Amino acid sequence: MGAPGQTALRLFQATNLVDPYTKAKLADVLRSSDAVRFLSLSEALAHGDVSAACSGLVRFRDAGLCKWTALTYLPFLWRPDAHFYLKPVFTLEFARRVGHAFVYEYESTPNPATYAALLDLVSQTRKAVDDLKPQDNVDIHSFMWAAINYTERGDSED
Structure with missing residues (x-):
């Protein structure tokens, strides 16, 4: 290698x-x-x-x-200010919860339109959480992940 x-x-x-x-x-x-x-x-x-x-x-x-996970991982690490790591299941769930059109524009085969919709979701999320002062899309990714995994204290997923 x-x-x-x-x-x-x-x-x-x-x-x-x-x-x-x-x-x-x-x-x-x-x-x-x-x-x-x-x-x-x-x-x-x-x-x-x-x-x-x-x-x-x-x-x-x-x-x-x-697939998206293979294509977007390295650009996300190299340029977290400009790119986003697309994990479809969690990203689609986040988009559904916030009412973003990414849910309807997503296609599983990598294509420019889906990636543009993803970056729009990221941009809109960044604006919504600007008071948290995200440094880059790693912070946005972490926020989105936490948002879909959040449960109220005492709630159980069992």
């Missing part, structure tokens, strides 16, 4: 944000000759070329990586 693939693999393995299935699939790709090609898609997204990143990801469909 080359240095770029090895470094990226360590990043994916360092957190619990990425599900084990995706981590395993990413490890396979990042240990292969396709590592640089995959990483270039993350780089394209990080630099704002959403269309190229989404269309290029189709090449990794057979590897099980044509």
